[in-house]
Amino acid sequence: MEYIKLDNVHKRYKMGEVTINALNGVSFGIDKGDFAIVVGPSGAGKTTVLNLLGGMDSLDEGSISVDGKNIAEYNQKMLTEYRRNDIGFVFQFYNLVQNLTAKENVELATQISTNPLDVEHVLEMVGLKDRMNNFPSQLSGGEQQRVAIARALAKNPKLLLCDEPTGALDYMTGKAILKLLQDTCNSTGMTLVVITHNGALTGMGEKIIKMKNGRVSEYKINKNPIPVERIEW
Amino acid sequence: MGQNSFLKDLVRTIYKTKARFFSILAIIAIGVGFFAGINATQPDMLLSAEKYFKExxxxxxxxxxxxxxxxxxxxxxxxxxxxxxxxxxxxxxxxxxxxxxxxxxxxxxxxxxxxxxxxxxxxxxxxxxxxxxxxxxxxxxxxxxxxxxxxxxxxxxxxxxxxxxxxxxxxxxxxxxxxxxxxxxxxxxxxxxxxxxxxxxxxxxxxxxxxxxxxxxxxxxxxxxxxxxxxxxxxxxxxxxxxxxxxxxxxxxxxxxxxxxGELKEELKKGMEELKRNKEKAERELAKGEKELLDGQREIEEGEEELAEARIKYIKELEDGRLELEKGKKDWEKGREAYLENYEKWLEGYAEYNQGVEKLNNAKLQLDKAKIELDQGEMELQEAKAMLDEGKNQLDILEESIVQLKNLRQIIVDGPSLSQEEFNGIVDNIDGLPKEVKVALKESYKYIVENPEGVLVVLNMTISRLEEELASGKKEYEKGKKEFEDGLRKLNEGKELYKTSLKEYEAGLRELRAAKVEIDKGKSELDKAKTLLSENNFKITQGEKELEQGRIELEKSLEEGQEKLIEARGELSKGWSIYNKEKEEALEKLREAEIDIRDAQRKIKEIPEGWFVIDREGNPGYGDYNDDAERIGAVAKVFPLFFFLVAALVCLTTMTRMIEEERSQIGTMKALGYNTLAISSKYLIYALLSSLVGALVGLAIGFKLFPIAIMNAYGIMYRIPERIAIYHYDYGIISILLAVFTTVSSSLLATLQELKSTPAMLLQPKAPRPGKRILMERITPLWKRLSFSHKVTARNIFRYKRRFFMTVIGIAGCTALLLAGFGIKDSIDILDVQFGEIFTYDGQIILDTNKEEGKRDLEEILGKEREVDSYIRALNQSVEALVKDSDRSYNVNLLVPENTEDFKEFFDLHERVTKKTLDLNSKGVIITEKLAELLKIKLGDSFEFRDTDNIRYEVEVKGIAENYLSHYIYMSPEYYDNIVLKDPLYNGGIFTVKDINNLDKNNFKEKLMAHEGVLATFFIDGIAKEVHYSMDSLDYVIMIIVLSAGALAFLVLYNLTNINITERIREIATIKVLGFRDKEVASYVYRENLILTLIGTFVGLILGVFFHKYIIATMEIDEMMFGKNISLLSYILSIVLTIIFSILVNIFMYHKLKNVNMVESLKSIE
Incomplete structure (x- = not known):
């Protein structure tokens, strides 16, 4: 039984009189502890998939089961609890609270979590122990993204979702971030879903889901993921 | 973008942000409406009056x-x-x-x-x-x-x-x-x-x-x-x-x-002068009579005093004499005793003397005898002496003889170189040798040569015999000598004894002689003393006699003096009684004269000086109306301006925020090549439209609503038939300009600010405002104690300074408006103090002074009603207090109680601030506080009032009493008499009843009114009700203020919270994604709002207090004094209302927060 299973998921947005089918019957599965990568061009529906998976949006048709539970049937309240306890989210633009220090940003998450990790330990893990009392504006992009990852990890989620985590970063920093994610996944056994439009990255995933026009165009299981260091793009 | 798409964009923006558009519009409308409307009220009131007056x-x-x-x-x-x-x-x-x-x-x-x-x-x-x-x-x-x-x-x-x-x-x-x-x-x-x-x-x-x-x-x-x-x-x-x-x-x-x-006045004056002269003359005469009597009395008193003094003096002298006499007697007695004693002593002394004489004579005899014996003894001794001397001589010769013999012997021994003659010479020279010896010796010479030895033996024999003789002679001599010496010693002793005895005798004799002199002297002294004693005895008897005489004389003279004084006294009291009788009459006359003079003065006063030329200020209410209009004008100068400022401030914030939000669009337009004007014109037009429309709506409503509402409120007090509310172009243009200027200029500034950046920068999401440590974090102990979310709140509050000040100012403004509004209500709510604390009576009755006195006897009217507790007669008159140098006057109640002590039971007159009780006295009047304020007079100043006969009086202010409703002059009857020149004609009674709550007032009133002399009767709670009714109009004005403030408060809060949320939408979305529950999200945002609201409220309370003070000072109407304090309830109400508004807004916003779309919000900015 797969840990995460999307089955014929549809999502439509109504813009006035126009209806846009963002997802048009998406189905795939990811096992526990997998490093899954969702790739595809802009507008393929990657982010929509991630939003649905993260409980930030509701779907119109189909089902999404996470750890045996169908979150498609969740109401708003249940979704909030789901986000609170099971999901860690990393955004392209970090979305740190500017008015909080790195440490406090992490605490913002651990505060509401039932089983959080030690904040300082997590910050050490992402290599920011020395800078944890800095405000986001005092940190570089990569560092900010590390804080965002630490914030997601500290909640000790079942599922870590990353939406273009390297999109706003330069090559080297991006690589470092990806390495951090891959290492974390390997060491903690956390299930990780990363969205990227960069096809070069697909090699590092164990599950590769290629999307196009709101559908899964290719689903690939990669038995031998390549370490990030060896990937060039 | 052509003209068309520009318009489309504008219309769509407005449509999309209609809440914002209309909130600006509404805030401007309220601000402008209030500002212009209240400001228009004064001119509208005056215009309404002008129209009425002119038509x-x-x-x-x-x-x-x-x-x-x-x-x-x-x-x-x-x-x-x-x-x-x-x-x-x-x-x-x-x-x-x-x-x-x-x-x-x-x-x-x-x-x-x-x-x-x-x-x-x-x-x-x-x-x-x-x-x-x-x-x-x-x-x-x-x-x-x-x-x-x-x-x-x-x-x-x-x-x-x-x-x-x-x-x-x-x-x-x-x-x-x-x-x-x-x-x-x-x-x-x-x-x-x-x-x-x-x-x-x-x-x-x-x-x-x-x-x-x-x-x-x-x-x-x-x-x-x-x-x-x-x-x-x-x-x-x-x-x-x-x-x-x-x-x-x-x-x-x-x-x-x-x-x-003129003629009448002159005559009256002359008559009065005459009266005055007569009065003075009578007074002088009276004073003269009194002075004479007083002089007589003083003389009698002096005589009495002298008499008493003399009596004391003489009695003292008599007593002194008596005492001296007594002392003399005692002395005399003592003298006599001493004399007798001395006499006895003298006798004793004399006896002793005689004995002494005898003794002395005996001694003399013995002495003489001893003398003879002594002489005999001496003679005998002299004889013995001679013998002794003879013996001695013999002895010496003998001794010499021996020596010479010895010498001879020596010579013989040594050698006989001696001739016979020489030998003979030597022998002859030896005196002591008896002749036979000498001869023998001489004879022996012959032998010398032949037999010296033999001679020597003879010589030796002679010497031995001679030495024997000498020894026994010497012995005899020694013995005799001793005896002689003894005898001489004895004689000398005897002589000595005799000498001393003789001396003793002589001393005794001398003593005796002296004693004799003494005794003789004592005798003569005694004789003298005896004479003195008898003399003194005579004197004492004489003194006793004189003393008795003196006493008798003194008593007689004292009696005489007393009699004379009694006589004088009798005359004086007769004089006094005559004087008193005359004085009574004279005083009566004087009183009459005084009354005549006063009446004359009064008559002169009653003669008018001229016509009473009264301009419009003298019309009842004419001046008050202008004052009230001015009062509203004064309120309008601050109140709405403040209101307006708050509104403008909020619009400014809103517009600035909007432009920040549309940053990327501005960037795009700029990138596409639109110029500044084209880009900014969208926002300018947006701001212009909202503020202009808002201002117009506000003016349309405000110019009608506020003046009419306020005039209606005052309409209860003023009878201006037509209330005109016109559109005032001046205020209209000013407020439109102000409103449009603030919003448009703020939009322009904000757009220009944005446009400074390059399009590329603009297309990037705006760099978030960096986080910063706040001052509070430096206070580590405090900071550590805060929970995590509180830290976030604290940091947010101080981070967004603009928002902080906007919210605090906005809320403070609203709270201040509310507090001022409620405070005004408190201030006009003064009836409890007026009718509970100051007026402690229950009712008054007015009597018809034209009725005969029996028909308006209070004892008859009130005294017999068992409901009545106590009452007091009083003059209660309506007068006009005059403002110096003006026709303006204020209607005042003149109240003169008959008894100033009892009066205190019905009125508690005291100073407002010090609470010092004020008493009526004959030096001046007590006036009420507001009247003093209106007349601009202080304690000790004077002012004039005019009675209903148009006569003016000047009075001095001796007390200023707390009072809220209408004006009073309280005056003591004495002072009234001095000032008004007639006795107060008591036309009313003030009373308290035993149980006001259970009194059937109508029935009681009817009973009182049944008396012919009663014109009217009323209870103070009735007045209280009436006043309350007229106060409702002011309540209405306050309602307008409070409602407007409330509406503004709501809009301000709504807008600020709205801005707060949109500004932080990403942050909110982020924490939602993190799994914050709706309530947690809300409290994350609202905690700040709440704290800002509280700070604003607090600041507002302080502002409100000053605000209230200002308004009260300007709004007060003449007939009343408003309370100066705001009640606790008003504070609470203002706080609670502000917080309720704040909560309402938050509830409103909760929906919006709940629906924040995470996906949309977190999308990178397009």
Whole structure:
């Protein structure tokens, strides 16, 4: 039984009189502890998939089961609890609270979590122990993204979702971030879903889901993921 | 983007942000409406009055002549420059009886229809119902609150005058029928002025036709001037113009009155002078008599004193004499005793002397005997001595002989170189040798040569015999010598003894002789003492006799003195009693004289000085109306401005925020090549549209709503028939400009600010404002104690300074407005203090002083009612307190209690701040606080008031009492007498009842009113109710303020919270994604709002207190003093209301927060 299973998921947005089918019957599965990568061009529906998976949006048709539970049937309240306890989210633009220090940003998450990790330990893990009392504006992009990852990890989620985590970063920093994610996944056994439009990255995933026009165009299981260091793009 | 798409974009933006657009519009509308509306109220009020006055030709002057006008007077008046129209008539104050029960005091004016043809004439009555009187016996009455409700068209009324005056002398008929109900521009408020009948205040006015009057002369003249139609009443130009005409009118009046009363006045003055002189003379005589009597009395008293002193002195002297005598006696006794004692002693001494003489003689004899013996002894001794000496001589010779013998022997031994002769010579030279020896020896010489030895033996034998002889002789001599020496010693001893004895004897003799002298002297002293004693004895007897004589004489003379004094005293008391009797009479006369003088003064005072020329300020309510308008104008200067500022501030924030939000669009446009004007014009037009429309809406509503509402509120107090609220272009343009300027300029500034950046930068999401440590974090102990979310809140509050200040200012403004509004309500809520703490009586009755005294005896009326607890007689009169150098006056109650001590039971007069109780005294008056303020006088100052007979009095202020409602002058009867120059005519009673709550007031009133002498009776709770009713109008104004403040508060909060949320939408979305529950999200945002609201509220309370003070100071109406404090409840209400608004807004926003779309919000900015 797969840990995460999307089955014929549809999502439509109504813009006035126009209806846009963002997802048009998406189905795939990811096992526990997998490093899954969702790739595809802009507008393929990657982010929509991630939003649905993260409980930030509701779907119109189909089902999404996470750890045996169908979150498609969740109401708003249940979704909030789901986000609170099971999901860690990393955004392209970090979305740190500017008015909080790195440490406090992490605490913002651990505060509401039932089983959080030690904040300082997590910050050490992402290599920011020395800078944890800095405000986001005092940190570089990569560092900010590390804080965002630490914030997601500290909640000790079942599922870590990353939406273009390297999109706003330069090559080297991006690589470092990806390495951090891959290492974390390997060491903690956390299930990780990363969205990227960069096809070069697909090699590092164990599950590769290629999307196009709101559908899964290719689903690939990669038995031998390549370490990030060896990937060039 | 062409014109078309520009417009489309604009319309769509407005549509999309309609909440923001309309909130700006609404805030501007409220701000502008309030600002312009309240500001318009003052001019609108004045315009309404002006319209009324001009349409109804309100006269500029009213002239009253106490003597009536003569034909020539009227002519003279019309000749004065500036006088355009002159209208004359009659007026008379009468009692009006309707249906028997109630009687009112009414001012009746004459109405001559001819004056009013073609809307000419002055003070044109405004007909409310029916018509003006046309025929005799018809009457139009006014439409006021003091008119009995039952009085309607067709009602018949009865006119009469106080007893002693005949109405027929003034008005031809007594009965009138009501034909119309009117208003007059002469009376625009509830006051109707004063009169000299009844309780002194007119209830209402009425018109009858001129022909119904039966008076010789017109006594009212109304004047309109050339400019009365041109100048605005209340304007300075008008005032100056009127003043220039008033002077000649007054001068004319003085001359006219002088012509008629000069002689009378002169006579009165002369009479008074005469009276004064007589009085002074009588006083002098009285004083002289008293002085004489007092002198006599003083003399008697002095005599008495002298007598008493003499008595004491003489008695003391007698006593001294007696004491001395007694002492002398005692001394004499002592002397006698001493004499006797001495005599005895002398006798003893004399005996002793005789014995001494005898002894001495004996001693003499013995001495003589001893002398003889001694002489004998001495002789014997001398003989013995001679013998001894002889013996001695012999011995010496013997001894010499021995020596020579020895020498001889030696010579012999040594060698006989001696011749016989020599030998013989030597032997012959030895005296002691008896001749035979010598011879023998000489013989022996021959032997010397042959036998020396033998010679020597012979010699030796001789020597031995001689030595033997010498030894025994010596012994004999020694013995004799010893005996002689003994004898000599004894003799000497005897001689010595004799000598001493003789000396003793001689001493004894001397002593004795001295003793004899002594004794003789003692004897003579004793004899002298004896003589003295007998002499003294005589003296003492003599002294006793003299003393007795003295005593008798003293007693006699004292008795005589006493008798004389008693006689004098009797005469004096006779003198006093005569004097007292005469004094009584004299004083009575003096009192009469004083009263005569006072009456004379009074009469002089009563003679008018001139006409009473009264300009419009003298019309009841005319001045008050302007004051009230000015008061609102003053409030308008601050209150709405503040309001407006808050509104502008919020719009500014909102527009700035909007432009920040549209940053990327601005960037795109700029990137596409649009110029600054094109880009910014969208926002400018947006701001312009919202603020302009808002301002127009606000003006449209505000110019009508606020002036009308406020005028309606004041309408209860003022009878201005038409309330005009016009659109004031000045205020309109100012407020539109202000509103548009603030919003548009803030939009322009914000756009320009954004446009400074390059398009590329603009297309990037705006760099979030960096986080910063706040000051509080440095206080580590405090910071550590805060929970995580509180830290976030604290940091957020201080991070967004603009938001902080906007919110605090906005909320503070609202709270301040609310507090001021409620505070005003507290301040006008002064009835409890007035009727609970200051007026401690329950009711008053007014008596008809024209009735005979028995019918208005309070003892009879109140004393017998068992409901009444206590009562006091008082004079209660309505007077006018005059403002210095002005026609302006204030209606004041003059209250003179009969007894100033009992008075305290009914009025608690005290200073407001110090609570010091004020007592009435004969030095001056106590006035109420507001009156002092209006007259601008302080403790110790003087002011004038005018009674209903138009006579002025000057009084000194000795106390200023807390009081809130209407004005009072409290005066002691003594002071009244001094000032008014007559005894107070007590026309009322003030009373307390035993149980006010359970009293059937109507029944009680009826009982009192049944007495013929009672004109009216009222309870203070009735007044309280009436006042309360009129206060409701002010409540209405306050309601407007509070509601407007509330609306503003709500909008401000809504807007600020809205901005707060949109500004932080990403942050909110982020924490939602993190799994914050809705409530957690809300509290994350609202905690800040709440704290800002609290800070704002606190600041607002402080602001509000000052605000309230200012408003109270400017808003107060003349008839009242407002309380100066805000109640706790008002504070609480303001706080609670602000917080409720804040909570309401938050609830409103909760929905919005809940629906924040995470996906949309977190998308990178397009």
């Amino acid at each position: 109804h030709n309100l006269s500029d002057f009213k002239i009253i002549s106490p003597l009536g006008f003569r034909e020539q007077d009227l002519e003279e008046i019309s000749k004065i420059r500036g006088v355009k129209d002159i209208q004359w008539g009659y007026s008379k104050d009468v009692f009006l009886n309707f249906g028997g029960a109630t009687s009112s005091i009414v001012k009746i004016f004459s109405f001559d229809a001819d004056d009013f043809i073609d809307s000419k004439g002055q003070n044109i009555p405004l007909i409310r119902e029916g018509r003006m009187p046309q025929r005799p016996g018809e009457m139009a009455i006014e439409y006021g609150i003091n008119v009995p409700k039952e009085l309607k068209i067709g009602s018949k009324v009865d006119l009469y005058l106080p007893e002693g005056e005949n109405i027929k002398n003034y008005i031809k008929s007594r009965e009138f029928t009501i034909t119309g109900i009117i208003d007059s521009p002469l009376y625009i408020n509830l006051e109707r002025g004063q009169t000299n009948i009844g309780n002194g205040s007119i209830d209402f006015f009425a018109y009858i036709i001129e022909k119904d009057f039966n008076m010789d002369r017109y006594n009212d003249v109304f004047i309109s001037t050339n400019e009365s139609k041109n100048l605005s009443p209340y304007s300075n130009e008008y005032k100056e113009y009127i003043a220039s005409i008033k002077k000649p009118l007054e001068d004319l009046g003085k001359r006219a009155i002088e012509e008629e009363t």
